[in-house]
Every structure is written in C-alpha cells, then in structure tokens.
Amino acid sequence: MYSIDSNRSYELKAEKIRQHASSLEDLRERSEHAMNGEEMQRLITELEKYEITVVKPAKLKDNKRLLEKIKHDYNHDFNQVFDIGRFTILCDNEMKLQTAVAVMKKAGEFHMIVSEDKDYFYKQSKTHHRFHNIKLYVPEYDVYVEMQATLKNFTTLENYSVVENPTLSHHLYEILRCWPIQSGGGDSSHGGILRQAGDQILMQMNDILCEWMDETLVDKLANRYVGSKQLGILKPPQLKEQTQSIIHKVSSLKLMSFVYDQLCSFAPTQTKGKAIYMVLFDFFKKHIIGEAHPATCQEVAAILQMQQKHEINQDLALSQGLHLYIPLQGNNYPHISFAVKGKGYDCHRRMIKFLEDSKASVCVLQGSSGSGKSLFCRHLENFLWRKYHNDSQKHSMPVYISFAKCYGHHQRIDEKEMISQALQLKRISKYMMESIRDQISFIFILDGFDEIFDSYSKRHQLFFINAFHLQQWKATKIIITCRSNVLHDQDIKITLIGNNARKTMMMYLWPFSNEQMGHYIEKFVKSQNTTNYINSNIKSKNKNKNRNSNYNNIIIIIIIIIIIIIIIIIEK
Structure with a gap:
C-alpha cells in the first residue's frame, strides 16, 4: 500500500496494455463507436488542417482474418488486438510526419490518452516497415485505437500507394504469419x-520499399530485371498435381504458389518494383527451385546451347564441316542420276517452309551415307537458335538428339523416357523435367533412326511418336533422319509415317552437283589460305616458316586433285 500525496502529480506507465472487451463482438462494437466518435473526428479535423491525409478503413477487419490473427499471434486472446480498425496517417514529407505525431501526442485536448508511442520511422521494425505507431485510449468507449503514420512514398495501402504491386509484401506477410512453427509448414x-x-525476403522488400537499402544496391538489383515473358518462369515441381485445397492447407506449398504466381504476373516498370521482383526471383531460384536446377526457360536454353557448343567442339569433323558448309540440294524423291533431268531444291529453304506450315508436323529426312544429314541438322539447329533468341515468345527451342549416342549411353533405354534421358545427357535436370515438358515448346531433330532400328524393331513395331511418347511434349515440329535403303518401305510406313501421312513431309538429300563442288573447293581454299596466313604470322620467327607454308600448299593441291577426280567419276 502506498499513500497518495494530493499536492503531487503522478504518471502511471504500463509495460503492456490490453483491451477491456468481454468478447470479440464487444471489441468490434467498441472500436467502431470510438472510430466514429466525436473525439476522433476532432483529432482528424486537426490533422487535416496541416494537409495531412487520414485514411479510415471502409470497414473493420472481418472475423475470419481476426480469428486467424488472434490464434496465431495472440494465443486466442482477442484483448491483445489493437488494429481491428486502424487509422493510417499519410504525409508528404518527414516534416509533416513530425507534425502529425505532435498533434496526436496532444490527444488529451481531444479527451483521449496516448497509451503507447513507438517510433519505427527512424529505427527498423520487425518487418522493416517504416512508420510511427501510436495507440490512443478513448475513455468514452473504454477501447484503444491504433494510429499509424508514414510517408505516402512508403505506404502499401491500396488506392493510396505510389508503389507498384502494393499488396505484395502484405500478402507475403500473411502467409508467413500463419506458418505453423512446429510442423514446419508441412515440410x-x-x-x-x-x-x-x-x-528475410520480406525484410529485403520492405528495405527497398521504405528506402532503408542503399540506393546503389537498389539500382543494381533493378538493372538485373528481365520480364517474366522473356524469362519464362518454370512451375515448381512441388506444385505438380496439387489441388488448390491442399496448397491452401500447406504453408510451404502456399508460399511456393504465391511466389510463382507473382513472378508470372508482376511486370514492374519502376526501379523499386524491378528491385523487389529480383529479390523475389532470387528467393524462388535459391529456396524453391534450387540453384542446381534451371528456374526459367531462358536458363534451359542457355544450358542446351552450352552443351551444343561442347558437342560441336568435341567433334573436329563436324566443326570443320559447319565452317565449310555449302547449302544442300534435295527433293521429295530420291536422287537417281545427274544425267536424268530434274532439279533439286534448296533443302534449308524447303525445311523453313515445313517449319512454317501449320498443317505439317513431321519431316522424314533421308539420304545416302555421307550425304550430310547430320551436318544439315546441326546447321539447321544453329539457324533455329538464332531465330529463338530473336523472339523466344514466337519460336521454339531446337534440340538435336543423336539416336546412336542416346542408345549407346544406356544399356537398356526406356523408350518412353527417351527424350527425357537425352535431355539429361545435355545437363538438363531430371528434377525439372516435367515442368520443362509441360511449358517449353521444342523442335526435336532426331538423327540416325537407321542406326538403332534393329534394337527398336526387336521391341515393337510402333509409330516412333507413340514409342517415344513425343505427344507428351510440346513439340511443334519433329525432324527425323534415316539412311536411304536401310529400312524397307513397309518399315518406313509403319515406324516413321504411321497414320500421320498427311502431316508428314518426305525429303531426300541429293549428292553434290558440279556447281556445289566448285563452291566447296573455293570455300575450302579460302579457308586454308586464311589458316596459312594466321600460322605464318604466329611462326614469323620460326626458321622453318617457308617450309611449313609450302607443305600446306602441297596438301591443298592434293585435296583439290582428289575432289576433281571424284567429280569426273560421278559424271561418268
């Protein structure tokens, strides 16, 4: 017991305040009366004199949201809720913010009491939001009302925010707030x-939004931004075949789904928005997909092209062949003899027409051994990659697959998974394969069917699209090569054409004509002269320079003579 001296004034400070309601409905009723009461209206009028915007919520928080918050944040104690109806005070600058705080601290003039005063504008809050929070006690209704003051540039309040996608951080906060700690969110x-x-990313977003983060770091993040249409965000495998009801129940899945949807739909144009997008993407890449796996179509394309370059560099003959490539001639029927009248067409141009033809889906490319089928396919692949990079939204990714290498790598290949296994050989993650199959459009270039036909035919006599389950992939076009006169006509009809005759184009490569031979020799000589020039410069200090140059020239002459003899034999 303490005696009270009437000649002195006392200040009573509570470490923790609580509402005094008897039920949640009682709390709602008291809060609504206080927010509409004369005391509060007088305070709002005073704030508005300084051109400060006071935002009153259109309605109190609904019971569903309140009950969730009471359960997760306050251990079922509704008397710990103060933001059931919060006033947001929006200021143009820091000076007006200080004015707003000063006015609210004079609450006694409006028959209210400042019960809690927390400044999170100059020191970071738990979530790194930037505001000044004051709780006012309204004796008339025996209830506390929360007043939150911030700058207009920092608010995420809908219809008042100048920030792109203002509800992003709030929705993320709601998902994290309801996360069941003991179960780990179901994972x-x-x-x-x-x-x-x-x-961590919620704090990073708020650091960007509320300008805690250094401007140079924000600019650095924003400069990395690439739009979702260009990136092609891949769907997390964890969400595969999950219903919305299951996703909603499991916090980890709910978070993954939310982040994926945001990355696919959010298209910022401002620096802050772009920086926030990249923070969200980095989280998606590292913690949802995993850094070892591709998270976008763009990454898949980069991996495939890197592997393509590696395969070409490992094959010296192929590399030289592409360097000296001469356009091939062909037709819809096999070559008989140059003595027989008939002119072939440019195979590359004809293949482009096939790729642009919406009615055709399969091209069977045949040619004799050494006619250049593989070289043609690799050259076409390079061309299609260039088209893809010019407009990845319009064009499909080309994928060259050697049947011989694919079958040779696996002792017993699962033909239903042949495409998947071929892509894994190209360093594409098996973990992301289903997302890649469902989302990426491909042009499959399948080379050397004749080389695996014996093994293939022992298992079944099926149309190759059915055998390799190609219908499960988003393949806009399929090109399959085969040596002429290896498969019987009936085998070709069953395995390569099937019931798809109307959508199948047959193309036969023809041997080099005299004109093509001439072009090849000319290109070869120019190539060798360039090589000799480079070698002579490198070996300029070498005493044997002239002897090496003469040796190379002799080799060129011998090769030209051999090619001329071949031409003479062909003509005869």
Missing part, C-alpha cells in the same frame, strides 16, 4: 528453412 526441416528465408 519438416525444409519448411522451417523456407519460412526463415521468407522472413
């Missing part, structure tokens, strides 16, 4: 790690 230890990483 045990990984769920806990995901939750912690989610908290």
Whole structure:
C-alpha cells in the first residue's frame, strides 16, 4: 500500500496494455463507436488542417482474418488486438510526419490518452516497415485505437500507394504469419528453412520499399530485371498435381504458389518494383527451385546451347564441316542420276517452309551415307537458335538428339523416357523435367533412326511418336533422319509415317552437283589460305616458316586433285 500525496502529480506507465472487451463482438462494437466518435473526428479535423491525409478503413477487419490473427499471434486472446480498425496517417514529407505525431501526442485536448508511442520511422521494425505507431485510449468507449503514420512514398495501402504491386509484401506477410512453427509448414526441416528465408525476403522488400537499402544496391538489383515473358518462369515441381485445397492447407506449398504466381504476373516498370521482383526471383531460384536446377526457360536454353557448343567442339569433323558448309540440294524423291533431268531444291529453304506450315508436323529426312544429314541438322539447329533468341515468345527451342549416342549411353533405354534421358545427357535436370515438358515448346531433330532400328524393331513395331511418347511434349515440329535403303518401305510406313501421312513431309538429300563442288573447293581454299596466313604470322620467327607454308600448299593441291577426280567419276 502506498499513500497518495494530493499536492503531487503522478504518471502511471504500463509495460503492456490490453483491451477491456468481454468478447470479440464487444471489441468490434467498441472500436467502431470510438472510430466514429466525436473525439476522433476532432483529432482528424486537426490533422487535416496541416494537409495531412487520414485514411479510415471502409470497414473493420472481418472475423475470419481476426480469428486467424488472434490464434496465431495472440494465443486466442482477442484483448491483445489493437488494429481491428486502424487509422493510417499519410504525409508528404518527414516534416509533416513530425507534425502529425505532435498533434496526436496532444490527444488529451481531444479527451483521449496516448497509451503507447513507438517510433519505427527512424529505427527498423520487425518487418522493416517504416512508420510511427501510436495507440490512443478513448475513455468514452473504454477501447484503444491504433494510429499509424508514414510517408505516402512508403505506404502499401491500396488506392493510396505510389508503389507498384502494393499488396505484395502484405500478402507475403500473411502467409508467413500463419506458418505453423512446429510442423514446419508441412515440410519438416525444409519448411522451417523456407519460412526463415521468407522472413528475410520480406525484410529485403520492405528495405527497398521504405528506402532503408542503399540506393546503389537498389539500382543494381533493378538493372538485373528481365520480364517474366522473356524469362519464362518454370512451375515448381512441388506444385505438380496439387489441388488448390491442399496448397491452401500447406504453408510451404502456399508460399511456393504465391511466389510463382507473382513472378508470372508482376511486370514492374519502376526501379523499386524491378528491385523487389529480383529479390523475389532470387528467393524462388535459391529456396524453391534450387540453384542446381534451371528456374526459367531462358536458363534451359542457355544450358542446351552450352552443351551444343561442347558437342560441336568435341567433334573436329563436324566443326570443320559447319565452317565449310555449302547449302544442300534435295527433293521429295530420291536422287537417281545427274544425267536424268530434274532439279533439286534448296533443302534449308524447303525445311523453313515445313517449319512454317501449320498443317505439317513431321519431316522424314533421308539420304545416302555421307550425304550430310547430320551436318544439315546441326546447321539447321544453329539457324533455329538464332531465330529463338530473336523472339523466344514466337519460336521454339531446337534440340538435336543423336539416336546412336542416346542408345549407346544406356544399356537398356526406356523408350518412353527417351527424350527425357537425352535431355539429361545435355545437363538438363531430371528434377525439372516435367515442368520443362509441360511449358517449353521444342523442335526435336532426331538423327540416325537407321542406326538403332534393329534394337527398336526387336521391341515393337510402333509409330516412333507413340514409342517415344513425343505427344507428351510440346513439340511443334519433329525432324527425323534415316539412311536411304536401310529400312524397307513397309518399315518406313509403319515406324516413321504411321497414320500421320498427311502431316508428314518426305525429303531426300541429293549428292553434290558440279556447281556445289566448285563452291566447296573455293570455300575450302579460302579457308586454308586464311589458316596459312594466321600460322605464318604466329611462326614469323620460326626458321622453318617457308617450309611449313609450302607443305600446306602441297596438301591443298592434293585435296583439290582428289575432289576433281571424284567429280569426273560421278559424271561418268
């Protein structure tokens, strides 16, 4: 017991305040009366004199959201809720913010009491939002009302925010707030790690939004931004075949789904928005997809092209062949003899027409051994990659697959998974294969069917599209090569054409004509002269320089003589 001296004034400070309601409905009723009461209206009028915007919520928080928050944040104690109806005070600059705080601190003039005063404008809050929070006690209704003051540039309040996608951080916060700590969000230890990483990106987003982060770092993030249409965000495998009801129940899946949807739909144009997008993408890449796996169509394309270059560099003959490539001639029927009248067409141009023909889906490319089928396919692949990079939205990714290498790598290949296994040989992650299959449009170039036909025919006599389950892939076109006169006509009809005759184009490569031979020799000589010039410069200090140059010239002459003899034999 303490005696009270009437000649002195006392200040009573509570470490923790609570509402005094008897039920949630009682709290709602008291809050609504206080927010509409005369005391509060007088305070709002005073704030508005300084051209400060006071935003009153159109309605109090609904019971569903309140009950979730009471359960997760306050251990079922509704008397710990203060933001059931919060006033947001929006200021143009820091000076007006200080004015707003000063006015609210004079609450006694409006028959209210400042019960809690927390400044998170100059020091970071738990979520790194930037605001000044004051709780006012309204004696008339025995209830506390929350007042939150911030700058207009920092608010995420809809219809008042100048920030792109203002509800993003709030929705992310709501997902993380409801995360069941003990269960790890349905994913045990990984769920806990995901939750912690989610908290970190929420703070990073708010650091960008509220300008805690250094401007140069924000600019650095924003400069990395690439739009989702260009990236082609791949769907997380964890969401495969999950219903919305299951996703909603499991926090980790809910977070993954939310981040994926945001990355696909959010298209920022401002620096802050772009920086926030990249923070979200980095989280998606590292913690949802995994850094070892491609997270976008763009990454898949980069991996495939890197592997393509590696395959070409490992094959010296192929590399030289592409360097000296001469356009091939062909027709819809096999070559008989140059003595027989008939002119072939440019195979590359004809193949482009096939690729642009919406009615055709398969091209069977035949030619004799050494006619240049593989070289043609590789040259076409290079051309299609250039088209893809010019407009990845319009064109499909080309994928060259050697049947011999694919079958040779696996002792017993699962033909239903042949495409998947071929892509894995090209360093594409098996983990992401289903997302890649469902989302990426391909042009498959399947080379050397004749080389695996014996093994293939022992298992079944099926149309190759059915055998390799190609219908499960988003393949806009399929090109398959085969040596002439290896498969019987009936085999070709069953395995390569099937019931797809109307959608199948047959193309036969023809041997080099005299004109093509001439072009090849000319290109070869120019190539060798260039090589000799480079070699002579490199070996300029070498005493044997002239002897090496003469040796190379002799080799060129011998090769030209051999080619001329071949031409003479062909003509005869």
